[in-house]
Amino acid sequence: MTLTLLLDILAPSVLLAQSIGRWGNFINQEAHGGAVSRQFLETLYLPEFIIEQMNINGTYYHPSFLYESLWSLLGFILLIILRNQKGLLRRGEVALSYVIWYSFGRFFIEGMRTDSLWIGDIMRVSQMLSLVLFISAILLLVYRRRDYPSKPFYSENLKLSKK
Template identity: 75%
Template sequence: MKSIVGTIDRVAFSFGSFTVYWYGIIIGAAMLLAITLASKEGKKRGLGEEDITDMAMWAIPLGLIGARIYYVLFQWEYYIKKPLEIIAIWQGGIAIYGGLIAGGLAVYWFTKKKGIPFSLMLDILAPYVLLAQSIGRWGNFINQEAHGEAVTRTFLENLYLPKFIIDQMQINGTYYHPTFLYESLWSLLGFAIIIMLRNRKNLLRRGEVALSYVIWYSVGRFFIEGMRTDSLWMGDFLRVSQGLSLLLFVGAIAIWIYRRRDYPPKAYYLKGWKLKEEH
């Protein structure tokens, strides 16, 4: 959608025909922060100094490819007619769930190759991925996308939002629900809660930090997705992200209960990992 005068320009800067967008800068900064924080946490839990960065070299590009494939598959009727646009990721069209699935598979492959417990790696990464998602949603804000239905300016003012957010939510003369903001704040709150719980002794066992992330994010995404106007649909009756959120929520709880029945019980997350440990 074309923005009106007074909103934030989605272009950060240009060199001739080379253009850098705020969306890319924000996503890149979010990923870098997540990798930096995860690397520090990984060292505390017994991982090597380069394990997180080496893993990220695989997980990030494969995650981006997965995010694009996921989006294209659910818009196949459009892309089958314009196949050359499948690779035109700069025009928009990526889905976070696709990125998480592909990135998760890359992490699984990497941990098996390196002999690192997969569940521990996911526990280390999970809260920082959630933080990166919180930051990344501001790229959607700059692009004036991932918003909800039309609302009035008065409605937005009654939410006590800063003027720059209200102005940016005006698109072609119409104001919209800032659903990007709802998800950003939900993810930020989840990050804080999961970090707090993760650092408590004898509370979360290995794998449960990652499951906490899945439960928290899927709940928020289910309800926020229902407010958005750009959802991917399965047929005319089901929003894809809502259906997947519900499956992930139920699945994560079931896995949590099942794993708690294991004997001997899973090690606590804070115990970390040593090379001599069986995995």
């Protein structure tokens, strides 16, 4: 099994794991966004237990953990659908799609957080990393498609099997 095949198999599961893992931030009341009003949280139609957990020392905060959890879950579903479409993706492109998807969402969600490391006063470190990964993955995808057009498309669902 090649590394690219292994990464393609693992990528959707990593998104699912990240979606579940973000709930640890919820339980620990960490990695939240900026202060908001209770009314704002109610306009999101969140369950009461989420609204109450976002009340930290008398201040309500953006549930950025939830945004990232839902983003990752949506990405998981999307990658499963895309990788099961015959003739759409080539080997390595599921993993590249993961990097593109996750870094795009993380760039915006990170902008809401209050506990980020900064590069001076310019940009958050995580946003810069997300931007670099997003651009790099797109360029690599374009490069692979342009310079290696003979790479085969997936013709069946990805699965581990002995041949």
